[in-house]
Amino acid sequence: MCDYTQVHYKCSRLRYTVRAWCTKYQExxxxxxxxxxxxxxxxxxxCGALI
Incomplete structure (x- = not known):
């Protein structure tokens, strides 16, 4: 499994950003x-700042 950070923004939107790719993804x-x-x-x- 790849490690992700769950990020919460002002507009209640969620985003997931990668902290570390798993070996399977790298290969x-x-x-x-x-x-x-x-x-x-x-x-x-x-949220508008995300784009």
Whole structure:
């Protein structure tokens, strides 16, 4: 499983960012199941800033 951070934004939107790719992804570039290892709150950032 690949390690991800769950990020919460001001508009209540969630986003998952990769912390570390698993070995399977590094070899095949096929995504593996997400393993959320951290939660981050960016409540001062608007959702429009994501794009």
């Amino acid at each position: 095949t570039h096929e995504r593996c199941p997400a393993n959320v290892v951290a939660i981050e709150y960016r409540l001062d950032e608007n």
